[in-house]
Amino acid sequence: MGDVKNLESYAIIGFDGSAIRGLKVHPDSEHIVYPMGNKVCIQEWKTKKMYFLSGHSNSVSTVAISPKGTFVGSGQINHIGFKASAKVWDFKKKIQVGSHELHKVRVESLTFSSDERYMISLGGRDDGCVVLWDCFAESATGTAAATRLTTGDAVTLTALNLRVNSFVTGGDSNLRVWNIRAESKNLDVVDVALGKLRRSVRCIAVNKTDTYGYAGTTTGDMIKFSINYPADPTASVNMCKPALIGCLAKCGPWKKGKRPESVCYSQGIESILIMDDGCLIVGGGDGTIDILDEINWKGSFPKGKVLDPNMPYFKALKSTKLEGSITSLELMESPNLRDNKRLLLAGTRSSEIYAINVATFNPTLVVTCHRCAINDIAFPVGMSGVFATAGSGDVRVWCLETCQELLRIVVPNFTCSTVLFSGDGKSIVSAWNDGNIRAFTPLTGRLMYVIFNTHNKGTSALDMTDDGKTLISGGCEGQVRVWDIRPERQTLKKVLKEHKSPVSAIQVSPNNKEAVSAGTDGSCIIWDLISLSRRQVMYANTLFMCVCFEPQGCQLLTGGSDRRVAYWETGSGNLARELEASKIGAVNGLHITRNGDLFVTGGNDQMVKVSKRTETV
Known part of the structure; x- marks a missing residue:
């Protein structure tokens, strides 16, 4: 085994607005500094390039600039x-x-x-x-x-x-x-x-x-x-x-x-800010x-x-x-930003940064992110320019290159547990803790359809075939349900009752004829989507948190609370081998590249690891 290289952050989308006076403008008026989890972010204002100061073991509560x-x-x-x-x-x-x-x-x-x-x-x-x-x-x-x-x-x-x-x-x-x-x-x-x-x-x-x-x-x-x-x-x-x-x-x-x-x-x-002319700029809690x-x-x-x-x-x-x-107020002044061109930067507790022109006093949203935990992330099929994230109360679509928010779909008072793009890219399908499945248009966020009461304890997992006509959902009560999706109606085809605990992940096979569901009861089940029956079941002494088909569909990779990534043969259901993916925490996320050479894992150890699928370590 060679030396393990460190993954350098390309960008981090986020801002911790709970830190009082956490947003700072550097005296050169070309950089802003703000906390982001256990890191301090230094961002160039014009190019948006980010640098990160790492060393804290927990969340950064305050920052200051000399x-x-x-x-x-x-x-x-x-x-x-x-x-x-x-x-x-x-x-x-x-x-x-x-x-x-x-x-x-x-x-x-x-x-x-x-x-x-x-x-x-x-x-x-x-x-x-x-x-x-x-x-x-x-x-x-x-x-x-x-x-x-x-x-x-x-x-x-x-x-x-x-x-x-x-x-x-x-x-x-x-x-x-x-x-x-x-x-x-x-x-x-x-x-x-x-x-x-x-x-x-x-x-x-x-x-x-x-x-x-x-x-x-x-x-x-x-x-x-x-x-x-x-x-x-x-x-x-x-x-x-x-x-x-x-x-x-x-x-x-x-x-x-x-x-x-x-x-x-x-x-x-x-x-509070005191301006040169004696006026005050005041930011209130409302x-x-x-x-x-x-x-x-x-x-x-x-x-x-x-x-x-x-x-x-x-x-x-x-x-x-x-x-x-309003938790932070900073005035950005420079030789190029004088008088009516001055900018007032405001950081809010809802994790957003606004730029306000002092002359017109019109706010412009500069930085935003989810206010609570992000439960899922999805890319469109065959495209990496945009991606969608699921959180508490909303689904957001982001541009990868600029790290800017393109679309925000708000469903108040509910939490989105999983999100995906349909195979043709014409809809964003999301599952919510109220038990409903909602589909939206990816450009405008208009609601296309709602499947009500899909699971009585909330929908926890979701996947769809490439043609977009079959939807498989998993619920917190342990049921897997197969749905027939048409523009005019969405009907239930079959209820599959095998899991005894919440379904944590579902994925459709590359040939669209099978689907696999992972449950926290220690079972991982392969379903036949044609006969709508169980084809294979795999048991392990773990709470399965994630599952993924390799591109050929011959093997499955699973991760869970035993801190291991397991390889399973899809035909026989036998365990091929196991790798230790973490030393201290459960594996919560797993995904494989399209060519099948690499896979990435993330878990409770707060580390993202990229591994070669064919190597033993």
């Missing part, structure tokens, strides 16, 4: 009781230059100091610590508790722009300004005196001169605070105390002579994005009978609404 773009920082989530790592990467070389595991379970947020010397990381609820990592010395230099014992957890932090040793943290009933002593690397902290105000901070933004900042809250209003640092960045700040300016909100409808009502964002404020400006109000507001918890202070200049909570 002010000059030299370093990329990333933190991850881990299992309860385990350490969570925070890593520093060299942006140009795409290599790891530092790492520490001083947080427990989760790294909540990351930022870099303005001189790029320190990476500051904030631990999650199980940790509650702030850690300083010296990027030049490649070592941790300090740590401290992020909050007092009398307040809640800290969830976000932001570095100041002029003072290289200062940053701000915020969370549940706490807003604190920190300063790093240059000599001892100790951390000094001062709380912003909020008085009786009780808010849970979700995001923080500080203006370029470090004079004031805004903190977005879960109640949908903003805390404006003054940092009160001297203009000279080298001056001492020992006696400086930040102060609360006010709790501000957006104005409602304006009525003459009456105090305008304050309007809060219904699901809180998740992201998907709203607004450009806000201060009200030109002369004199004091008319006093109401009841003291309001916040003050109407901003008017919305432009507004748009996206699907899903």
Whole structure:
């Protein structure tokens, strides 16, 4: 056996929108950085070429870019009781230059100091610590508790722009300004005196001169605070105390002579940007994005009978609404992207990235992916330019070259378990957990037909003959059903009751005269599609998860919970040989190339392996 080569990723279609402030624009305005599973993706904006930073053992929870773009920082989530790592990467070389595991379970947020010397990381609820990592010395230099014992957890932090040793943290009933002593690397902290105000901070933004900042809250209003640092960045700040300016909100409808009502964002404020002209860009939990400006109000507001918890202070200049909570907002500016050509990138919790022209404020979908697990993937027969995927609530068709979504077919509240293209490519046939089989046109997504109540516990597997006239479905109750498909009607031909557990996979043989079904009861059955009866059965001490005919139809390959790929003779049903496909997890997916030389497997070990079918290993 020769050395096993690593498969290089051509592209990954995805974006983890659950990471707060996970989408970042590089200072060169030519690259964007965002988390994608346990990798960090660096993507060229114009060419869409991707580079991947690999090294995390679990999902990446937060990313950050240093002010000059030299370093990329990333933190991850881990299992309860385990350490969570925070890593520093060299942006140009795409290599790891530092790492520490001083947080427990989760790294909540990351930022870099303005001189790029320190990476500051904030631990999650199980940790509650702030850690300083010296990027030049490649070592941790300090740590401290992020909050007092009398307040809640800290969830976000932001570095100041002029003072290289200062940053701000915020969370549940706490807003604190920190300063790093240059000599001892100790951390000094001062709380912003909020008085009786009780808010849970979700995001923080500080203006370029470090004079004031805004903190977005879960109640949908903003805390404006003054940092009160001297203009000279080298001056001492020992006696400086930040102060609360006010709790501000957006104005409602304006009525003459009456105090305008304050309007809060219904699901809180998740992201804030302060523009050069002082306007704010605010992203709400309800998907709203607004450009806000201060009200030109002369004199004091008319006093109401009841003291309001916040003050109407901003008017919305432009507004748009996206699907899903806004978790990231980044402004893309460069010499070529100035004034009306500036782009605002918005990342949402529904795993989508939108590009919004600041002048017109019209959103354009740039990156999208499934929000939940992808259950199946299918290519049209004899074509590799497009493919379809099945997930929770929708079926999507993608272009392979550009990795862009071409079509989205939405069926709300149901999960698509399997999908396939008909032999002539004129329909997309899908199976759903409500027990129905739905067929759609591949160009427009129009519904062609529905076969109702095909299986009483949901349809789990599906395949079709090349002529598109016979459809074989498998259900979670263990039945295999054969259907006669005509444009005007779809009728049941036979119910085959052999499996005792859910049918996990079905495939039609190359000659279209047989079909094989694999079940989680440890049986794999070959059916005669002409006589509609069982022709052969194979048993093994495993839960079969996948099955595939080799191109000649003489052998079957199966995979399952025993971590092995088994070769079976289709004529006799005898086991020809077995190969160990994984060392730690079940084999969930299996497919063979059209010439039969190679096969690919994927399983619970999170690895995709390509093997030669005729070799013993």
